[in-house]
Amino acid sequence: MVRAADAELRALVGQVVDRRYLLREWIGGGGFGGVFRSEQYVLGRPVRPVACKVSRRGGITEDTAADLFADALVLAEVMGSMTDLEARRHLVHVYDAGLAPELGGRAYLVMEYVRGATLADEFARRQGVVPQRTMVAWARQIAVALRGLHCLVPPLLHRDLKPDNVLLGRDRAVRLIDFGLAARMRAAGHVPGVAGTTRYMAPETAAGASLPASDLYSLGILLYEGLTGRPPYEHLVVPLDLPDRDLGQWLTDAKRKAPPVRPSSVEPSVGPRLDALVMRCLELRPERRFRGADELIEALDELSVPDRPVPAPAPGAGELAAARRHRADGAS
Known part of the structure; x- marks a missing residue:
């Protein structure tokens, strides 16, 4: 209507x-x-x-x-x-x-003008998980946009990164939208104030001090959701009567007591290296996450490089080693 x-x-x-x-x-x-x-x-x-x-x-x-x-x-x-x-x-x-x-x-x-839909629409349309290669490609593009924002002087933080605020064009490129909560970092080294959507909010943002790493945390939540079809902390419900000033500490304590399972525990197709990458984005302490969007981009790029197999021993190498040990034993 x-x-x-x-x-x-x-x-x-x-x-x-x-x-x-x-x-x-x-x-x-x-x-x-x-x-x-x-x-x-x-x-x-x-x-x-x-x-x-x-x-x-x-x-x-x-x-x-x-x-x-x-x-x-x-x-x-x-x-x-x-x-x-x-x-x-x-x-x-x-x-x-x-x-x-x-x-x-x-x-x-x-x-x-960008023809397309948000990632929230895309997640809903798929009614499940996004293929690993596709999700990694989208995450990389988001990280590139964050790199551009965080490298400004002073850095600009988005502070409301979530699927609704990422537009997927028909050209399959993603674009960050909705900068209503974006803010420049202050001389103190953070952006003061609580801002964003609780589900995607980093603990330090909920405590009133956003950092560039806070946007990477939100990207980790988005990545987890796309890979598994569910948010990592869907089991947490913020009390309705919780004062705003206590939100940061409540989220940190609740997430520490009930950490999320690895994405592969929900969706077995997620490989161990992507598992580790997502979980590093979700570290509660900012200094334990990626040092910046650049480092995250490098980690995402490495996912496309196959694991290097352990080289097989050269033919006869085992026999040669045994002969050398035998000679050494005889000399002694």
Whole structure:
């Protein structure tokens, strides 16, 4: 059933924003407004498909629009200063933003249009586990995006990495989305405050001090879930009356008392090296995880290299060794 508020936004299909963006098709809505598959025009000619977000409210100011699209503006700033070209491929590009008088003073935001679905949708569609090779490829691409964010000065932490916030395009490339909770590291060496989704939240984040390793922990949870079809700590339920200030300690204590089983215990097709990689991401102490996204990427790449077999002894090697021992015994 179409909500009345959405019906008003849907009626904007066919309108042109700022004489450059033709709203062609309704994609979906949310609290902020609606998203349209659109066409960008330059000098009267269509040049590329884009995604156009349009605010639900009209008559708003630039300051209000900046608050509404704060996550996208953070991403735009990041893309402007990021030199890691591989990482840029796994983030969504922001092209334009402004106010549209022709739409009643609504705010609009223009971004890269990516056909696809979130990893949460993909996990649900598969109704089970994701093949190991596919899951490792996705995890590597996410780690590359994190590398780009964490190498900025100061580093930018995503702080809400989960399947809902990873977009899988039809080109099979994944892209991080939703930077609403992203924040730069402070001089103290962490980002203060509790932020994110509890299921994917690192213990130190729940305690109010996020680190780059916190994003790697969240990636480990996502990787475990994709490989096994279930989260590693599905047996834990946070008490409803638990004060926010106690969440970090409660999660750390509960996870220490009831650690997750290795992924291979749930899904036997998971190999021992991938088992170890996932469990290292899930270490409760940040210093015991991978030192950074780069190191995690190296570990993921090594998974594609077959285990080296123990070389067989050369023909006659055993006999030669026995003869040498016999000669040594005779000499003594």
